[in-house]
Amino acid sequence: MEVIQSFTIDHTCLNPGIYVSRIDKGFTTFDLRITAPNREPAVAPAAMHSLEHLMATWFRNSSAKDDVVYVGPMGCMTGMYVIMTGNYTVEDMRSLTIECLEWVLKQKEVPATTPATCGNYLLHDLPMCQWESRRYLDRLRNDFHSEYTPLQVSLPDGKVFADA
């Protein structure tokens, strides 16, 4: 099995921001990194779940809605994936995400939180979701990062390679 691309990024020096992790067949995967992995607490599952409902709702109603393929959380709970078609840059995604988070902060409830519309409808936490959103919004505005550092992988023969 080959090491997949997202495991070749050095997570120990990764800062919150927005990164392009892959471009394949016209689809761009944006990594919306909300917390610093392993150096800050990850987003709590209930807050991340609420953020997923809110961000997916916003993106699928936004000016970019026709190009939105997928919005969903990372398994490590430190960020959100947004997959787009079309030609979107990190700066485009930064503007969209800022607009999205401003909307999230104004919401009084999480959409689609009934047993019929959600697979775990009690696992939601809007106040904590908005706390994370406020901090991420501040970081996107004032301390933005978008360059991944490739992981230096040592091979058994002593050679080193960096797969980007």
Ligand SMILES: [Zn+2]
């Ligand atoms: Zn749900």
